[in-house]
Amino acid sequence: MSQLTHDRYCDEIVARTDALRATIRGADLGATVPTCPDWTLRELALHVGRAHRWVGEIMRTRATEAVPFEQVPQNAPGSDDPDALDAWLEEGAARTAEALRAAGPDEKVWSWAWERSTGFWARRMVHETIVHQADAALTVSTGYEVAPELAADTIEEWLEIVAFVRAAGHEKAAELVGAGRSIHLHATDVPGAEWLIELGEDGFTWRRAHEKATVALRGPLTDVMLVFNRRLPADSDRVEVLGDAGLLDFWLEHSAFG
Numbered sequence: 001m002s003q004l005t006h007d008r009y010c011d012e013i014v015a016r017t018d019a020l021r022a023t024i025r026g027a028d029l030g031a032t033v034p035t036c037p038d039w040t041l042r043e044l045a046l047h048v049g050r051a052h053r054w055v056g057e058i059m060r061t062r063a064t065e066a067v068p069f070e071q072v073p074q075n076a077p078g079s080d081d082p083d084a085l086d087a088w089l090e091e092g093a094a095r096t097a098e099a100l101r102a103a104g105p106d107e108k109v110w111s112w113a114w115e116r117s118t119g120f121w122a123r124r125m126v127h128e129t130i131v132h133q134a135d136a137a138l139t140v141s142t143g144y145e146v147a148p149e150l151a152a153d154t155i156e157e158w159l160e161i162v163a164f165v166r167a168a169g170h171e172k173a174a175e176l177v178g179a180g181r182s183i184h185l186h187a188t189d190v191p192g193a194e195w196l197i198e199l200g201e202d203g204f205t206w207r208r209a210h211e212k213a214t215v216a217l218r219g220p221l222t223d224v225m226l227v228f229n230r231r232l233p234a235d236s237d238r239v240e241v242l243g244d245a246g247l248l249d250f251w252l253e254h255s256a257f258g
Contacts, residue, residue, distance in 0.1 A: 003153060006105035009122035010097040012150065013052070016129040017093035020048060021086050023136040023144075029082060035135045035231050044139075045085055048132050049092045050074055055121050056096035059103050063110050096125065114164045127154045134231045144222070148190045151225040155185065155195065158229060159206050162255045166203060172254045176204050181247055184213035185228065187221035197251075215243040230256060 004012075029042035036044060050069070057063070057072045077084035103109075105119030113120060130146055131154065137144035146154075166173035178199040187193035196209040217224055219239030226232035227239055234241055234248055241248055 003123065003156070004149060006119055006122055007101070009119075009126050010101045012126045013097045013100070013122070013129060014093050016126060016133055016146075017048070017052070017089055020045070020129060020133040020136055021089050023133060023140060023142060025082075025086060027136075027140045029079075029085070031139055033135050033139045035138055041136060041139050042079060042085065044132055044135055045089060046076055048129055049076070049089050051128055052092040052096040052125060055125055056092070056099045058109055058121065059096070059099035059107075059118060062103070062107060064108065065110050066112075067110070093129075100125075114160070123153070123157060126150070127157050130154055131229050131231065134226055134229075138231065144226075146222055146225075148187075148193065148221050151221045152187075152190070152193050154225050155228055158255075159195070159197070163204070165257060170257060172257065176251065176254050177201060180214075181244075182211075182213040182215075183248060183251060184211065184216040185224055186210070186216055186218045187224050188218055190221045193221050193224075213243065215241065215245060215247045217241055217248060227252075 024041055024045055027041060029040060031041045033039045033041060033044050039047065053074055054067065054069055054072045058067050061067070075088070077088050100118060100122045103118040105117065105122065107118040108116055109118055109121070110116060111120050130150060134144055162173060162176070166176055176199060179201050181199045183197040185195040192208065194208060194210050195206050196211050196213060197204055197206045217227060217234070217239060223232060223236070223238045227234050227236065230252055232238065234245065234252065
């Protein structure tokens, strides 16, 4: 499974936001998000909506320099109107997807990462929304589903982010080294959804492979993705850890940023 098309990413920004909206509709918006304990459920929703609008502004202006987050008009609704919050989320996702479609995938724009293009932002906003929808689902103890190709791409993108942050000099990520150690991610329900992460003296690499590793994380693809993104604990009964569990814990601790 490879990266999706630009049109698919644009569609999924709206679809994943719709799923987030459905998750929080009727919920206690003052509830603490266990995976982001500094936020309430409402603050989580505001974070997602503000991120969408920020990226939409980058697209509409074709910004080649950083756009200060606080300078983007947000028009966030008050805390006592859940219907207004729902409509605000819907509008923000739709407008950002529209701006990304109009731009196409290859426009050169500012980003904080390794790729400065509109295509980068389309993909980034999908996975931002996917992970925060999981946060919301865990908060309200409801079901969570994501298509296999999206879950796999979420893992791929996170590996790219960790590698980029490490190369940029992040102190904790810099410790993701250690020749001869490896991590195998193995989805048990999707053929081919497997990754081998190999740590070396100068960093780490990854590839799609089914090989013996220092530690293996096995389970349904969505659950493997949630553990890898630190949304589900590695000792959850929804997954299985085989081998050196300490290495998996080490990886998760040192990829905890952003």
